[in-house]
Amino acid sequence: MELTYGPEYDDFRAEVRNFCAVEGKRNKFGAMKMGEARPNQLAVDWQGKLIEAGYTARTIPKEYGGFGAKPDIIKSLIISEEFVKTGTRGGIQNQGISMLVPTLIEVGTEEQRQKYIKPTINGEMIWAQGYSEPGSGSDLASLKTKAVVDGDMFVINGQKIWTSSAQFADMCFILVRTEPDEAKHHGISYLLMSMDDPGIDVRPLVTMTGEAFFNEMFLTDVKTPVTSIVGKRGEGWRIANVTLKYERGMIGGSGGSSTGIRGLADMMHTETLSGVRAIDLPVYRDRLLKLQGRALANKYHGLRLLSNDINKTGTAVEGLIIKLSATYLAHDIYALAVDVMGEFGTLYDDSIYKRQKDWMKQYIGSFMGIIGGGTSQIQKNVISERGLGLPREPLVKYDQNGWDLLKK
Amino acid sequence: MRFGLSEEQTMLGDMLNKYLEAESSLDVIRESCDNTPHHNEKIWSGLLAQGAHTILIPEEYGGAGLSMLHSETVSEVLGKHIAPVSYLSNAVLSPLAITLAASDSQKELLLPGLASGDVSYGIGLTDAIVNRENTNLEITNGKVNGVSTFVIGGQTADKLILGKPGTLLLVDSNAEGVTIKPMITVDKTRDFAVVTLENAPCEVLGKEGSAAQAMQKLLNAGRISIAADTMGAADAMFNQALEYSKERFQFDRPIGSFQSIKHIFAEMVTELEPCRSLLWYAAHAFDEIEDEATLLACHSKAHIAEVAKTIGRATTELHGGMGFTDLLGLHFWFKRIEVNRQLLGGPEIQRHFAAVVQGWAPEAITAA
Numbered sequence: 001m002e003l004t005y006g007p008e009y010d011d012f013r014a015e016v017r018n019f020c021a022v023e024g025k026r027n028k029f030g031a032m033k034m035g036e037a038r039p040n041q042l043a044v045d046w047q048g049k050l051i052e053a054g055y056t057a058r059t060i061p062k063e064y065g066g067f068g069a070k071p072d073i074i075k076s077l078i079i080s081e082e083f084v085k086t087g088t089r090g091g092i093q094n095q096g097i098s099m100l101v102p103t104l105i106e107v108g109t110e111e112q113r114q115k116y117i118k119p120t121i122n123g124e125m126i127w128a129q130g131y132s133e134p135g136s137g138s139d140l141a142s143l144k145t146k147a148v149v150d151g152d153m154f155v156i157n158g159q160k161i162w163t164s165s166a167q168f169a170d171m172c173f174i175l176v177r178t179e180p181d182e183a184k185h186h187g188i189s190y191l192l193m194s195m196d197d198p199g200i201d202v203r204p205l206v207t208m209t210g211e212a213f214f215n216e217m218f219l220t221d222v223k224t225p226v227t228s229i230v231g232k233r234g235e236g237w238r239i240a241n242v243t244l245k246y247e248r249g250m251i252g253g254s255g256g257s258s259t260g261i262r263g264l265a266d267m268m269h270t271e272t273l274s275g276v277r278a279i280d281l282p283v284y285r286d287r288l289l290k291l292q293g294r295a296l297a298n299k300y301h302g303l304r305l306l307s308n309d310i311n312k313t314g315t316a317v318e319g320l321i322i323k324l325s326a327t328y329l330a331h332d333i334y335a336l337a338v339d340v341m342g343e344f345g346t347l348y349d350d351s352i353y354k355r356q357k358d359w360m361k362q363y364i365g366s367f368m369g370i371i372g373g374g375t376s377q378i379q380k381n382v383i384s385e386r387g388l389g390l391p392r393e394p395l396v397k398y399d400q401n402g403w404d405l406l407k408k
Numbered sequence: 409m410r411f412g413l414s415e416e417q418t419m420l421g422d423m424l425n426k427y428l429e430a431e432s433s434l435d436v437i438r439e440s441c442d443n444t445p446h447h448n449e450k451i452w453s454g455l456l457a458q459g460a461h462t463i464l465i466p467e468e469y470g471g472a473g474l475s476m477l478h479s480e481t482v483s484e485v486l487g488k489h490i491a492p493v494s495y496l497s498n499a500v501l502s503p504l505a506i507t508l509a510a511s512d513s514q515k516e517l518l519l520p521g522l523a524s525g526d527v528s529y530g531i532g533l534t535d536a537i538v539n540r541e542n543t544n545l546e547i548t549n550g551k552v553n554g555v556s557t558f559v560i561g562g563q564t565a566d567k568l569i570l571g572k573p574g575t576l577l578l579v580d581s582n583a584e585g586v587t588i589k590p591m592i593t594v595d596k597t598r599d600f601a602v603v604t605l606e607n608a609p610c611e612v613l614g615k616e617g618s619a620a621q622a623m624q625k626l627l628n629a630g631r632i633s634i635a636a637d638t639m640g641a642a643d644a645m646f647n648q649a650l651e652y653s654k655e656r657f658q659f660d661r662p663i664g665s666f667q668s669i670k671h672i673f674a675e676m677v678t679e680l681e682p683c684r685s686l687l688w689y690a691a692h693a694f695d696e697i698e699d700e701a702t703l704l705a706c707h708s709k710a711h712i713a714e715v716a717k718t719i720g721r722a723t724t725e726l727h728g729g730m731g732f733t734d735l736l737g738l739h740f741w742f743k744r745i746e747v748n749r750q751l752l753g754g755p756e757i758q759r760h761f762a763a764v765v766q767g768w769a770p771e772a773i774t775a776a
Contacts, residue, residue, distance in 0.1 A: 001477060001692040002410040074409060265768070279768050282760075288768075289759035293711035296704070297682035300411075300689040307411035321678040380674035381667070388650060388673055391665040 005074045012075055016082040019053055024088030038168045039092050039123040047092050047123040055079050056091025057121040065118030073309050096120040096127030100173050103242050107231050128166040130174030133159060138378050141184045141237055147176040154191060156222040166202045166215040169195050179234045188236035193224035209364050257295040260333040271340055278340045287336050294329050317387030324379040327369035334363035412688050421481040427454055428489035434737045440492035441596035445563040448492045456525040461499040470523035480636045480691040487640025490744050492597040494561030500633045502529035505569045508622035509576045509613040530565030532556035536572050537753050538773055545572045552610040562588050562601025574620045576613040583609050595747040628705035630752045632690050635708040638748045639687055641741045642716035646676055649723035672722050679715040702765045710758035713749040720745045
C-alpha cells in the first residue's frame, strides 16, 4: 500500500496550490450547475485562464486550443484535490467538453477537430446530445430518426428526447439512421448539426423535480453538410459507444458520497425531534452508520480504481460496478435525510420553515444518476456480461399486440 | 501510488492458496467437522512450516514482524478455503495481546513459544465486548474466578488469554481450577470453548486495568481478520455459484443467461468488490493511520458481514435444491460467514462502536 504520489509531484502540487491562492481568490463567483445555462463571460474568461495554466483541457493538444500535456492521472488528481480543498472553481463541464471532444480526438477528421475543439473547450460553443428517442431508450440502437443524402446535405427527420442543453446549444451531435436496410447496429451514423436550422423545434421536458434541464427535440427536414459525419456511414453505433464510455465516467464518480454522508451527519446533529438530536436516536443513527460503511467501501474502491489506472492492474468488473453502486448510494443517503426530517422533509418551499438543504430535491434528483447514461438494469447486464462473462439473453421477437413469439 | 497489496503480499496469498487447494479439500474439511476438536493439525503444521503464524510477532522475539495487510491476506485465503485451523487465536489475537499488553519480561517469556509454534493459545474476548451471561472474571491474589465464553481455539490451547474490560489475563490450560468445555456452534470448521475458572492461578498481562488501549487495538485486529475471513468465504461462494450458473442448463439454456439470475450476480459483485478495497484500507489504517484505525475496522467488520449475508443467501438459492443439501457442501461456507458475523460483535455492535469513535454516540457498550 503506497498512498502518496511521490516527491516528484511535490513541485507540481505547490504550483497548483499557488495558482489557487492567487488566481482562485480573484475569481470567486457563484457555482453554475451543469446544463443550467450557457457559461457567462466571467466563466468563459476563467476557462481561458485555466486552459493557459493547464488546469483544464489539460491533455487536449495545443493545435486544438488545449494545454497539450501528456496524460498523467496523478497530476489531474492533484489539480482536482487542490481546487476542492481551496474552494477554487474548476473548469466548465459540459457534454461537448467531456464527450464530444474526446470522440473527435479519437475518430474525427482533422477538419472537424480544427473547427470544433477550440471553441468547445473555451466554453463558447455549446453542444446538445441527440441520442435517445421516445421509442429507443435502453435499446438505443433501434433509433428511428433518419437522415437521407440530398446533394451535399444530409436531411434529418425524426424526434429526440432527453436532449439536455438543447434550449441554448449552438450545435448537436446526433445519431441518425442512414442505412435502413442494414442490421440495426450497422445502419446508424453520427452527425454534427447546427441548432440554428429552422426545422428544429425544442420543447422543454419538465422532470419530477419541477425543473427542465432536458428537452424534447423535433426535427423536420433539418439539413447538415455531408462532411459533418463523424466516422463513416453506418459506423455511428461504434462511435456512440466511444462517447458513452466518457459519459459513464462522468456519472459514476464516487467522490460525492463522502460529501453526502458528511452533510447528512451534520444535519442530524442540528435537526431535533422533541428536543432530541437525530444523531442521538439509535434508529436513525444506525441507518447513517450503515450508509457510511457503504460510502467508505466506495471511497476506497475509488482509490483502488485510480491505482489500477496508474499501475495498469485490476480487472474490468472492478470499474464497471461504479455507476450502479454510487447512484443507489446517493439515493439512499438523500432518502435517510428526508426520513430524519419527517413531514418537514417533504417541504418543497422554504418561505416559512428553512432547512439546511433541499434534501427532497436531491432525493428526487438522484434518479438522474440512476437512469441517465444507461439505467441500473442496463448496468447489471453490462456488469454480468462484460464483467463476469455470463451469456446474453437469447434475442427473440415478440408480436407487440399479443405477446406471441414471432417465428423467424 | 499503489492501492492494495504489494507484490510480496500477493505472492504470500498465492502460495497459501496453492497449499490449501491441495490440503484443505472438501473431504478433509468434512473429516475435521466430524472430529472434535475441529482444528486440523496437519493443515496447521503446513501453515507453521510456511511461517504464516509469525507474521505479527516482532522480529526480536523470533517473528517475521510484518503487517496487518500481510495477515489480512492470509485470513482471506483461510476464509476462502474455510480452513479448519485456529489462525485467529494463535497468529493474530494472542501474539498481539501479548505484544500490546504484556510487560517486557512476559514478552520475552511468551512470544518465542508462539513464534516457534510450540505453544498454542486460545483467546476469549467475547464477554469483554458484550457481557450476556454475567460472566465476570474476578482476580484476587493471583487467582481468578469466573467464566469466559467463546474462547477461540480454547480446546487445543496450552495457554489461554482471557479478557475483561481493561484487563487481559493469562491462564494455563492444565492448571488446577481450569475447566474447558467445547461450545458447539453451527460452524464446525472452528473451535470455541467455555472456560470455567475456580481459584485458578493466573497472571495479568501488564498491570490490572491497564489494557484498555491494547484491547481496543486487539479488537481492531480481530475485526479486520474476521472481516477478511468472511471476504474470502463470500468470494468463494460467489465464484462457485457463478461457475454453476454457467454450467447448469434448464429450459435449454444456461441459467446464467436469465436476467433474473445475471442481475443477482451483478448486484453481488457490485457490493463485494468494494468490500475488498475497504478491507485493504482498514488493514493499512491499522498499520499506519492510528486515527482512522477503529472507524475502519468497525466498518469493515460490519459492512462485509452485511454484504456476505446477502451473498450467502443468494448463492445458496442460486444452486436450487442442491444448495440446501449437505452433498454440495456450500453450507460450510454459509455457516462460517454466519459465525464470523457474530464473532466479537455483530454489525449493529460494530456500527455502534464506529459511532462512538466519531463522537456520534455517547458511550460504549463496555469499558473496553
